[in-house]
Amino acid sequence: MGSIQTPKPTGRLHLGNINRNIVAAQYAVRGELAVKAEEYRARLEKPGHPLTIEDVLPFDKVIFANIGNPQQLDQKPITFFRQVLSILEYPALLDNEEALRTSFGYKQDVIDRAKTLLRDVRSVGAYSQSHGSPAVRKSVARFLEKRDRFPADPAQIYLSAGASSGVNTLLNVLCAGQHTGVLVPIPQYPLYTATLSVLNAKCVPYYLDESKAWGTDVDGIKASLAKAKEEGIDVRGIVVINPGNPTGASLTPDAIKTVLDLAVEENLVVIADEVYQTNVFRGKFTSFKKRLREVQRDEPGKYDHVELASLHSVSKGMVGECGHRGGFFELIGFHPEVTEQIYKFISVMLCPPVIGQCLVELMVNPPVEGDPSYELYQKEYNAISEGLYQRAHALYDAFKQMEGVECQEPQGAMYLFPSITLPPKAIEAATTVNRAPDEFYALRLLDATGVCIVPGSGFGQKEGSYHFRTTFLAPGTQWVSRIIKFHNGFMDEFR
């Protein structure tokens, strides 16, 4: 079959004729470095490794610090969530509640919740409504009301396969070709630039201010906007990631109001990516929805027409259930003829995974004080939260000691995004092999230590500055020592 398996250049599709918007898209989080890291992992896990001298690697484990994937590393799922999901997958477990309790420690609230969810969705193997089970959407609305102390309407809540799929939906509807654009923070999670590229719409970048802990700089946004308008771009929306990815920065209520003011002045739809809302180390998370309702209340009329979409997910926070692909977005102030089109668009993909929808329900409606599962839930939740804090600061302390590395104090999310001042010789060496300098650094780090990070160029950064993003999810400090050792060697080599 060999000759058949090898594709010929005479095939129908090649790089030159497929969708050029996809070819142009960039997504470094799972790019070349991640693929290489995966190859190293497979090589290390192959039985009998190393088979040859060429096969020997200078490390015995790959650390995937490129992606916020808590359960790939050390984070354990929360017991209450998973006990309920086990019953949803096999409802016949309810035929022997006594055995569930005595042999497996399922508490009554686990059993009750599973029964409620099964009554609502019937079977997790059945399609739900396109925007998700009505009961789950109701539960999300109650959560939002409790969080923000303002009403939420289940009809305006759309469950999605992770927040990524929600962002994809929103940008698909918002963008109408190459003359339409969306303001995106730089650095940013590349989902935004990649999706805008696929849609052949314009990413209008606005730079976050590293000197002010990666805060939002309104004058900068206005300048970007003015430039885009001059170029004939119809800028329709602004993306805010809060807490920030990759920066971890957490916006104050004032900063949020500034963005809302801008949305009013410039008639922009606000897309608030709030998936890290529980990953906040300093201060308190304020949602865009809450802030919008407050200013609408405080200054009647002015903010009435703001259109806001805010997103959340089961992937991050202390839940960390990325593999389940659960999430939702809430729409505020969207015209019904637009939401109708959103509904149609998501209907073509039928529905988000139903077990992921149920996990959304569990996340927004966890055990509360007095519930049999509360104590364990709280213990597990706090331990994860504490662990993330510890790891973030251990990594931060390490970066502080590294020559030429500067890092903002950890604020939230799952990432640190230090800047590195690379020696001119390193920049030269990178240029010689046709690599961005930070990419060159990250590749060398991977090859030397097995630690996979994402170069700052994958998120965008100011010309001439270099950064990298690393998660602080991996347990232990040994991998951090490996980074320090590599860094010292690298600096010496190119000094």
Next chain:
Amino acid sequence: MGSIQTPKPTGRLHLGNINRNIVAAQYAVRGELAVKAEEYRARLEKPGHPLTIEDVLPFDKVIFANIGNPQQLDQKPITFFRQVLSILEYPALLDNEEALRTSFGYKQDVIDRAKTLLRDVRSVGAYSQSHGSPAVRKSVARFLEKRDRFPADPAQIYLSAGASSGVNTLLNVLCAGQHTGVLVPIPQYPLYTATLSVLNAKCVPYYLDESKAWGTDVDGIKASLAKAKEEGIDVRGIVVINPGNPTGASLTPDAIKTVLDLAVEENLVVIADEVYQTNVFRGKFTSFKKRLREVQRDEPGKYDHVELASLHSVSKGMVGECGHRGGFFELIGFHPEVTEQIYKFISVMLCPPVIGQCLVELMVNPPVEGDPSYELYQKEYNAISEGLYQRAHALYDAFKQMEGVECQEPQGAMYLFPSITLPPKAIEAATTVNRAPDEFYALRLLDATGVCIVPGSGFGQKEGSYHFRTTFLAPGTQWVSRIIKFHNGFMDEFR
């Protein structure tokens, strides 16, 4: 908050400025009729219904025959699958295997499989590789090799969130703007036309031949192709749904070869939607992959450059697990620079749901003779298969008795797609209210009986002909009697 909740026409987004490709897309399977049916269901289930005389409906149950959603109706999940999934969701169940066996009847192969899958994916809460867990892709390759008796390469297998997401990926890469097109059978499952519309690419329709049991008519395809070329369309691919949706038609090996010959002559990528491969009532399913490998073997050289993507899913067949959003596609003969772009494209959405991936593994690698779970698995599988056959034929027999209704004998999939000859007065009445005649019929049917079907216009049909698609999943015959009674009344009314 009332005034804030009501969107003003001064908002940023409205029907006239959002993505016009989405506005243009049509997806009737979950369109107006389905939304109305859902409203009826909610009304019937509201406590205390009916509250007022206006609230009274002429039926006490809504039958969702508009969508192939087996577990929403009567189909029970297969025990082996769900037992394994319950352990994957809560691995601590393995801490007491004895209790699993004695209290819940889990067999040893259930426990063993769960352990294997947990070793492979670590946690179903962790992201997998973008194209799915390597172990699951290996298992899929083994299944394809067993099914087709030709080699399959796990590296060319891409797990997806149901087949729909796979189709979306393939069309996204294949299409490069408004001058590129794809041949799509008519009638078709509207995922294809809707996605092409969103991509602003051309749907090049080819009509299936109702007089030949909805077979593929090559001369018709060639004529469509010639016409499209004349219009300057670069036709790049052909979609074949086998067994057909909505027609149920099952292609013979000869018919498949005809399509492959055409692919060679016209340099077309073949997209084979084979999600109904186990829903075959007559004859035997032959895959496009198998047939391609056979003709490649029999006529060396001629078919070397054929690019084939074939899709499968956990949603249909006797598995019927749509809510889990599991599926995969296999690529044959694609250029590596193209598959690299496919990988990048799917990476932006991170990965398909991991529990759905595990269900794919279970589907392609079920218990075999001698395994402890085999007997029950086989019994359940056969009962579902037999039930579908019985229901299809009961419905078919009913249609045979109905005036002006003609229906092909059930061949496969989950649908019947009868034609209806509507009286001129009914067509007139439909025109008066600005409805397609078959849509008018379907709306009247829903209002009178609670049975939700999809009018033929939702799938495409020859000008002047009318059809509807109904699933044969709903249990019992009472709903069928309701259709007959309605139909007689409708015919009398408009005779």
